[in-house]
Amino acid sequence: MSLKTHHPVPLPLASYKAQHVKLVVEGKLATLTLNRPERKNPLTFESYAEIAGIFRAAAHDDQVKAFVITGEGGNFCSGGDVFEIIGPLVEMNTVDLLKFTKMTGEAVKAMRACPQTIVAAVDGICAGAGAILAMASDLRVGTAKAKVLFLFNRVGLAGCDMGACSILPRIIGQGRAAELLYTGRAMGGEEAERWGFFNKLSSSENVLADATALAKDIADGPTFANGMTKRMLEMEWAMSVEQSIEAEAVAQALCMETEDFSRAFHAFAAKQKPVFEGN
Template identity: 35%
Template structure:
């Protein structure tokens, strides 16, 4: 079977990491398929929301430690290791940065190391009650190589991020929700139904406004307040010219539910 499953239905694309017997650890082939799936999500106007999850009982265990050990034993150099990250692993977060559509992560089990970092890239994160999170790099004498040291402090603050990075200890789903690492914790059997309901709501909403708001939030993280206001004014001008805006205002006046077309 494919190491990554990709399907689209009703404006929603679902990406499923599919190596359950190996904790959905990355392979070069999986990463290539993952990037290709994300590229399709970026390019296709028919796709309005994207969901990421893992097959089986583990969301993602990150890099394949056994493969890493074999590479080290075979004489892989530090330069080669760094290049592998740049040429393969880093392609995922960099491509996600290009995606201005909702990217929702359903964490169905343990998310460790680079697997946790991949979860952090979601705009929204929902976790099963059985999910656990660990920046486990330190357990194998490694450093966070997939963006965790940049993303985690922005979500939970520097002291808590350093605690997780330095200890590699697990954080429960309940604790993850308390510290703002995930949006909501669901019973295991309700995780995907809840995630898909949120995805469906976003996919059926005013697409241009949703995408521009994501761009506004991202730009606001690195810009001054006056620059953010200027960008907001530009986005307002764009949205005001959409069919969905006209439909929404008309529906409001007519006291009915709007029907959005995504344009």
């Protein structure tokens, strides 16, 4: 059992051979699949660390412009593996427990820190740490069959896990987030779309294709500018309106120096659709 914060990951991501999750890089798009379908894709100590390592490496990858994260076999993720994680945690001392909780948080930190847009394709069970991975993504495409559960209190734990008390209220609002975190109840797919957790609903047959199409569309956009948008969305939560306006002035000025900004102007002048290259 390893509690390392991350695995060393070779660059570029296209050369990385994942051991505990499935990673496929095709052009500008990387797809990360949780692939233990016989148990609804639970996470292990190793897969937590590998996910963190992949997204840390993504911050230095110039080829990959967007991510899709999904689960194999009709479910997204059932959370931490009961026997491979929950059982061992009961036997750990405080020092090792803190190492574990910090290690799991690294996955969310890496997802939020990488410049690429992350689109989650969510079907079936999306529970515990699986719900956190969906929450930590930038966009979420779900299905009516999806069941999202922040079920930490059901196992005697607080709802404040891996950033849930910070990020979830930003997505669905404080009151709704509090309800889910206090009760641990399932949020159905249609409710999740109505509350804004899912950006759109798709069918089980098409959810991955729809999420992939959305990610590809973003990957074809001005990716430096998209990365700046992600960064500012993250930073401005702790800023006043005045600070946000000043920070966005700097961010936008930097984007105006890119070739993509120039390409967009010349394409508009020529009445053509701009072809962005991410620089």
